[in-house]
Amino acid sequence: MPELPEVEVVRRGVAAHVLGREIAATTTFGARVLRRHAPGPADFADRLTGRVITEARRRGKYLWLVVGDDALVVHLGMSGQLLLAVPGAPDPKHLHARFTFAPDPAREPVELHFVDQRTFGGLALVERDAAGIPLPVAHIARDPFDPEFDPLAVARRIVGRASGIKRQLLDQTIVSGIGNIYADEALWRARIHGERPGERLTKPAVVRLLDHARTVMTDALGEGGTSFDSLYVNVNGESGYFSRSLQAYGREGQPCRRCGTPIRREHFMNRSSYSCPHCQKRPQTTR
DNA sequence: TATATCTCCTGCGGGC
C-alpha cells in the first residue's frame, strides 16, 4: 500500500531514470486512468509529446514530474506502480499508460509504464501554482519529510478538533503522507489509541506522535518501503522489506513486542486498525 | 464548518 515512504522510493527511482528525457509518445488504455484529466486522452498525449522531464517531486502520497510550467501528476492509489521497461517488451497486465522517450545516445533506452490493478490511482497533466505545486495537490498539507513541515502548527490544529486522532492522521489536509499502516505504527510507538479525540491530547503529545510518524516512515524508507504482496514495488519491480519490522499493523493475535499482550484488530473506517490493548488504552467515551 | 460514511475497483483466500 503506497504511503509516503513507498511513493518516495518510486520518486527516487523515476528521478534516476527519466530526468532529462524527452517524451516521444504517450499511450493510455481505458478512461479511468485519466478520470482527473478532464480534457481527455488526446489532449494528455498531445501536450506531453516533445516535453522534457526536468524534476520529480512529491508531497505526501502525490508524485509529479515537472514538464515546463505543467506537472504530470501521478497518484498510485492502492495498487498503482510506475515501472521501467525495455522498449518492445510485452505489455504487463493492468497496463494503463505507456511513456516512450526520444533516443538518447548516452543512456539505455527505456519506457515508463503506469500499471494499476485496482485502478484507484490515476494521472493528470495540470498547471502549477506560484509555489510550483500542481493545482490538484495544492489542498494537500505538507508531509513530515517537508523541510517546512511545522509540527506545532499541526498539533495546534489537531487538539482543536473532536475527531479521533487516527482519523486526523489520515486526513491529508492536516498532515499528508500517512496511511493506515504508518498511522497504526506511529500510534503504537506513542502508546495512543487511534480513537482518542484530538481535543483530549496535549500539543506536546501530538508533536511526539508526529515525530514517531516521521521516524517510522524514515525507517521504512531505509528498507525500501512496506510490501505485503506484489502490489507495491519500486520502479524495477522489487519489493521493500519494512513489513518485517512492523510492530502493530497486520499482527493480530501476535504478542506486543513491548508487553506481550496480543495485538488486537478493530474495524475502523471500512478498514482495520491494529493496536496493543495494554499499551494503547481505548478512551473511556468516544463520539 | 465539522464530522462521518459511502463508493470506486480487482485479486486473493476461505468457506461451502
Next chain:
DNA sequence: TGCCCGCAGGAGATAT
C-alpha cells in the same frame, strides 16, 4: 472444481 463473499484501503463525493 466452482461459486460466493469478505477483505484490502486512498481519496473524493455525499450525507448528517
